[in-house]
Amino acid sequence: MSYLILGIETSCDETSAAVVRDGKQMLSNVVSSQIDVHNAFGGVVPEIASRMHTEIILQVINQALETAETSAGEVEAIAVTQGPGLIGSLMVGISTAKALAFSHGKPLVGVNHLESHIAVAHLENEIDFPFVALIVSGGHTNLYMVRGFLDFELLGSTRDDAAGEAFDKGAKALGLGYPGGVEIDRLSKNGDPDAIRFPRPFNNESPDFSFSGLKTALLNHIRKNPVKSEENLVDVCAGYQEAIVETLIDKTLNAARKNGVEGVVLAGGVACNSRLRQLSEERIRSKGINVFIPSPALCTDNAAMIATLGYHMYADNRVSALDISPYSTARRDQKNHVS
Ligand code: KG4
Ligand code: ZN
Numbered sequence: 001m002s003y004l005i006l007g008i009e010t011s012c013d014e015t016s017a018a019v020v021r022d023g024k025q026m027l028s029n030v031v032s033s034q035i036d037v038h039n040a041f042g043g044v045v046p047e048i049a050s051r052m053h054t055e056i057i058l059q060v061i062n063q064a065l066e067t068a069e070t071s072a073g074e075v076e077a078i079a080v081t082q083g084p085g086l087i088g089s090l091m092v093g094i095s096t097a098k099a100l101a102f103s104h105g106k107p108l109v110g111v112n113h114l115e116s117h118i119a120v121a122h123l124e125n126e127i128d129f130p131f132v133a134l135i136v137s138g139g140h141t142n143l144y145m146v147r148g149f150l151d152f153e154l155l156g157s158t159r160d161d162a163a164g165e166a167f168d169k170g171a172k173a174l175g176l177g178y179p180g181g182v183e184i185d186r187l188s189k190n191g192d193p194d195a196i197r198f199p200r201p202f203n204n205e206s207p208d209f210s211f212s213g214l215k216t217a218l219l220n221h222i223r224k225n226p227v228k229s230e231e232n233l234v235d236v237c238a239g240y241q242e243a244i245v246e247t248l249i250d251k252t253l254n255a256a257r258k259n260g261v262e263g264v265v266l267a268g269g270v271a272c273n274s275r276l277r278q279l280s281e282e283r284i285r286s287k288g289i290n291v292f293i294p295s296p297a298l299c300t301d302n303a304a305m306i307a308t309l310g311y312h313m314y315a316d317n318r319v320s321a322l323d324i325s326p327y328s329t330a331r332r333d334q335k336n337h338v339s
């Protein structure tokens with residue numbers, strides 16, 4: 001049996017729709033980003049995000065269906081991000097998905113955005129279970145033990161800022177644009193990562209992370225040593241990025257060893273970071289552990305990831321009722337780790 005799943009994603013500032021066959025083959029993945037609009041405000045403005053999703057969502061869905069040469073009446077099920085995310089933004093995707101599901105008589109599948117960041121890695125690679133997955137995004141830094149397509153155990157998470165937040169707040173302090181991770185990544189390419197050594201936060205055996213102290217260290221550094229030249233700026237960026245990236249890699253490698261897995265998946269927007277991609281190859285693969293990182297377009301928010309996880313949920317009969325509501329933070333049953 002071959003299933004086409006329509007995925008819809010509106011949790012933050014990307015409006016996206018995709019069609020994926022059998023959780024394996026991506027037939028379309030349309031992403032409309034609002035970044036340019038939010039850039040002027042230095043971060044995502046929730047009310048503007050919801051309005052922009054409303055304006056464009058039908059167009060994005062139609063384009064995804066057209067590119068995949070199918071229609072809402074022909075897909076097997078409709079998967080939509082249920083949370084976590086901005087409630088107003090999630091509401092737009094969920095309401096649209098409910099209307100489509102009801103009018104075409106299709107099952108609705110409410111998908112967890114974080115788990116779908118991991119699931120999308122299966123589109124490009126055959127990955128054996130179990131593996132350890134690190135999700136690094138604007139709002140989350142989570143380490144999971146993954147034992148099956150629908151079996152995610154949270155091992156650790158950040159106690160304060162997420163890695164993406166550390167990039168974005170650091171960039172803001174340095175007067176750079178939003179999203180800051182992209183800017184710091186670009187500038188760091190010309191900098192020396194060892195010129196300025198920032199602290200490696202929470203550098204111990206715990207699978208939890210903490211990035212707010214690193215942000216304070218950056219603020220203190222630039223207060224005492226104001227950035228006066230491009231040469232200095234690129235070194236500050238490279239040093240700051242190195243501290244974040246090394247921490248992420250050390251913790252992931254630790255978790256992989258402790259749990260005896262042979263593979264790790266890095267996912268979420270921060271997994272686009274070129275230094276993280278490079279250093280994880282060097283430091284994790286050299287220990288005999290396979291590293292899988294989705295291509296950058298599948299690391300940032302997109303609906304192919306929703307359709308991929310949606311397929312596995314649908315195949316496992318995890319269909320949602322038409323009265324589901326969005327949730328803003330990670331589900332309670334995911335916070336099952338002891339820190
Ligand atoms: O997963 P994502 O697209 O959205 C969320 O669900 O949050 O992640 C967005 C985050 C932002 O914090 C952004 O600065 C960061 O991913 N990011 C990067 C890079 N590209 C995006 N961080 C570091 N280096 C990058 N190249
Ligand atoms: Zn995300």
